[in-house]
Amino acid sequence: MAVKKIGRQTIKFSSPPSILTTASIVGPKEGQGPLADYYDEVLEDDLFGEDSWEMAESKLLKEAVTIAISKGKLKIPDIDFMIGGDLLNQLISTTFAARDLELPLYGLYGACSTFTEAISIGAVLLDGGFADKVIATTSSHFSTAERQFRYPLELGNQRSLTSQWTVTGSGAALLTSSGNGPVVTYSTIGKVVDLGITDVNNMGAAMAPAAANTIATHLTDTGRGPEDYDLIITGDLGKYGRDIAVELMKKEGFRIVKNFTDCGIEIFDDKKQDTHAGGSGCGCSAVVFCGFLYRQLILKKIKKLLLVSTGALFSPTSFQQGESIPGIAHAIAVEMKGN
Amino acid sequence: MAVKKIGRQTIKFSSPPSILTTASIVGPKEGQGPLADYYDEVLEDDLFGEDSWEMAESKLLKEAVTIAISKGKLKIPDIDFMIGGDLLNQLISTTFAARDLELPLYGLYGACSTFTEAISIGAVLLDGGFADKVIATTSSHFSTAERQFRYPLELGNQRSLTSQWTVTGSGAALLTSSGNGPVVTYSTIGKVVDLGITDVNNMGAAMAPAAANTIATHLTDTGRGPEDYDLIITGDLGKYGRDIAVELMKKEGFRIVKNFTDCGIEIFDDKKQDTHAGGSGCGCSAVVFCGFLYRQLILKKIKKLLLVSTGALFSPTSFQQGESIPGIAHAIAVEMKGN
Numbered sequence: 001m002a003v004k005k006i007g008r009q010t011i012k013f014s015s016p017p018s019i020l021t022t023a024s025i026v027g028p029k030e031g032q033g034p035l036a037d038y039y040d041e042v043l044e045d046d047l048f049g050e051d052s053w054e055m056a057e058s059k060l061l062k063e064a065v066t067i068a069i070s071k072g073k074l075k076i077p078d079i080d081f082m083i084g085g086d087l088l089n090q091l092i093s094t095t096f097a098a099r100d101l102e103l104p105l106y107g108l109y110g111a112c113s114t115f116t117e118a119i120s121i122g123a124v125l126l127d128g129g130f131a132d133k134v135i136a137t138t139s140s141h142f143s144t145a146e147r148q149f150r151y152p153l154e155l156g157n158q159r160s161l162t163s164q165w166t167v168t169g170s171g172a173a174l175l176t177s178s179g180n181g182p183v184v185t186y187s188t189i190g191k192v193v194d195l196g197i198t199d200v201n202n203m204g205a206a207m208a209p210a211a212a213n214t215i216a217t218h219l220t221d222t223g224r225g226p227e228d229y230d231l232i233i234t235g236d237l238g239k240y241g242r243d244i245a246v247e248l249m250k251k252e253g254f255r256i257v258k259n260f261t262d263c264g265i266e267i268f269d270d271k272k273q274d275t276h277a278g279g280s281g282c283g284c285s286a287v288v289f290c291g292f293l294y295r296q297l298i299l300k301k302i303k304k305l306l307l308v309s310t311g312a313l314f315s316p317t318s319f320q321q322g323e324s325i326p327g328i329a330h331a332i333a334v335e336m337k338g339n
Numbered sequence: 340m341a342v343k344k345i346g347r348q349t350i351k352f353s354s355p356p357s358i359l360t361t362a363s364i365v366g367p368k369e370g371q372g373p374l375a376d377y378y379d380e381v382l383e384d385d386l387f388g389e390d391s392w393e394m395a396e397s398k399l400l401k402e403a404v405t406i407a408i409s410k411g412k413l414k415i416p417d418i419d420f421m422i423g424g425d426l427l428n429q430l431i432s433t434t435f436a437a438r439d440l441e442l443p444l445y446g447l448y449g450a451c452s453t454f455t456e457a458i459s460i461g462a463v464l465l466d467g468g469f470a471d472k473v474i475a476t477t478s479s480h481f482s483t484a485e486r487q488f489r490y491p492l493e494l495g496n497q498r499s500l501t502s503q504w505t506v507t508g509s510g511a512a513l514l515t516s517s518g519n520g521p522v523v524t525y526s527t528i529g530k531v532v533d534l535g536i537t538d539v540n541n542m543g544a545a546m547a548p549a550a551a552n553t554i555a556t557h558l559t560d561t562g563r564g565p566e567d568y569d570l571i572i573t574g575d576l577g578k579y580g581r582d583i584a585v586e587l588m589k590k591e592g593f594r595i596v597k598n599f600t601d602c603g604i605e606i607f608d609d610k611k612q613d614t615h616a617g618g619s620g621c622g623c624s625a626v627v628f629c630g631f632l633y634r635q636l637i638l639k640k641i642k643k644l645l646l647v648s649t650g651a652l653f654s655p656t657s658f659q660q661g662e663s664i665p666g667i668a669h670a671i672a673v674e675m676k677g678n
Contacts, residue, residue, distance in 0.1 A: 004467070005419060005469055008443075011469050051660070054660065055660070055662075081528060085448060088654070088656070089654055089655075089656065090448070090450065090652050090653065091448050091652070092652070092654045095531050095652045095665055096662070096665070098530070098531045099532070099665050102530055104348045104528040104529060105449075105530065105531055106447070106449075106456060106460065107667070108445070108446060108447055108448065109424060109430050109447065110446045117446070121445065124463060124467060124469055127469075128343070128463060128464075128467025128468070129343050129467070130343050130350050130463055130467065132344075189443040189444070189445060190443060191437070191438075191443050191444065192434050192438035192444055194438050313431070313434045315428055317393060317428065317487070318429075318435070321393065323435070326434055326435070326438050328434070328444065328446070
């Protein structure tokens with residue numbers, strides 16, 4: 001059989017699946033950021049009417065999925081598979097939402113890289129003829145992430161300047177085997193890369209090597225150059241991680257500066273919003289893609305996009321045991337046809 | 340395009356991928372169990388030469404992957420994708436192993452259902468023409484699971500009779516698009532099912548509804564009856580969960596008793612080994628499949644197998660917030676041709 005894999009880590013879709021609709025819903029802080037106009041919903045209160053932030057995050061994900069499906073004029077049972085994950089242990093945001101939605105679930109964990117991992121598996125299911133409609137989704141929440149990964153918020157710890165602000169939000173993308181939306185043409189699956197970073201307040205540095213590796217591999221596998229994309233955008237490297245990634249790519253022979261940015265940089269105005277290095281979390285690249293970027297694709301302001309969600313595989317357990325923080329990044333190429 | 344999905348939740352593979360080789364490696368206790376003869380390796384010490392149980396678990400997974408690949412007379416770079424996960428937060432067993440193996444990774448989380456989820460995605464990648472060789476793997480470790488999900492082992496807590504013993508072990512299956520091994524013919528992706536169980540010492544009860552739902556859906560989707568399988572085996576319901584699943588399936592119109600058992604029941608001799616309700620963990624169905632069951636398929640003592648790995652989506656966080664414990668189960672049909 002003709003293998004649709006090219007190079008070492010890249011899948012080329014023979015019938016590129018369409019992203020029919022997207023939905024994004026964010027917390028109050030994200031709603032005050034520069035991309036505010038592009039979200040479907042902005043919460044007034046990050047508890048979203050729930051008793052815990054965890055259940056609020058799960059409700060965000062359920063809401064994003066529901067909006068994306070209804071925008072496609074479909075009903076929940078029309079969807080073949082739900083594919084997704086979140087940052088919380090045992091994926092409680094995703095699994096409690098999947099329970100209520102009653103959809104068959106492929107649960108994923110790739111830290112903040114999960115959004116593009118979900119799009120990749122969704123596109124594989126569609127292009128391979130295993131499904132006709134799938135929903136890919138992730139979420140994160142500032143308050144659930146802080147208390148799981150760092151300290152109780154009540155402690156009021158000071159945040160270092162390299163620290164990032166976990167995005168409260170969820171994005172969902174409805175993928176179909178045919179349609180007029182932007183299409184997923186390539187997917188480059190990342191390796192776990194670890195340059196020995198042990199600073200838990202500098203996730204950007206932990207993820208930058210994986211991002212650089214995946215982008216360089218994608219360009220090598222596809223024979224494309226950085227200039228073939230209108231925009232190459234990473235998930236949540238933040239401003240320090242972005243600079244490290246630029247340097248690392250230069251060492252691999254790719255000069256990527258002009259058309260390269262990061263969802264974590266774009267989502268907040270760090271001067272006004274005190275978010276330090278930028279946004280982060282599974283929800284970061286999800287809401288930036290499902291809000292702002294998807295709109296640019298529909299308007300054909302961006303015609304070729306490389307989205308590279310980036311994950312720091314930070315475990316408080318292994319970190320306390322003296323291990324470093326590895327990273328992983330998965331890329332998807334999304335393209336819009338026509339003038 | 341002809342959709343390879345049948346019924347509500349089932350994929351039918353058009354060119355069923357082959358399970359070329361498997362490997363299994365277990366801890367000392369598992370090595371004293373009834374299936375001891377079928378493992379590739381039995382550890383003398385569950386620290387496996389490492390400083391922590393977590394790093395020992397990661398080494399188990401890496402070792403299982405390495406053995407499975409070498410049995411196939413292949414080298415690690417011959418593998419297109421690694422697909423897998425484990426029970427530990429942030430999948431540290433899997434991601435640290437993937438870092439060392441330098442393989443592109445699809446990280447999954449489905450609690451103890453992850454093994455069949457990995458086989459499902461692996462078979463999708465192969466049957467869809469996206470890869471030629473993939474490795475599907477999971478692991479678990481008694482000591483890492485106890486301290487993450489329950490209590491420090493040093494406390495010496497008494498174990499209730501419905502509690503299960505997390506298997507220390509890892510299994511890996513090397514799947515190829517063609518070959519003479521047993522083939523994966525169907526995959527039924529489970530929904531998250533929750534009947535409101537809140538007893539953290541009775542995971543079998545939490546998982547049984549999902550297992551019954553997936554098996555009933557599989558039989559309905561495929562038009563098969565329980566008697567079409569030589570064996571239907573769940574992942575880690577244990578003896579109480581198994582009985583609940585039998586009752587629940589009866590309510591759905593399926594009488595499954597004779598050819599139905601559970602990996603968690605088979606892996607230990609509960610009378611001699613004091614394992615109470617049975618084995619559990621991501622590694623349980625993985626090592627029972629990669630050891631005993633795979634051998635029975637090769638010997639054609641079992642020709643049609645339905646493996647249903649079962650996961651309790653137990654989160655200490657959501658549990659402390661008063662939430663119940665949902666379950667999920669994914670099924671794969673594995674068949675061996677010839678007399």
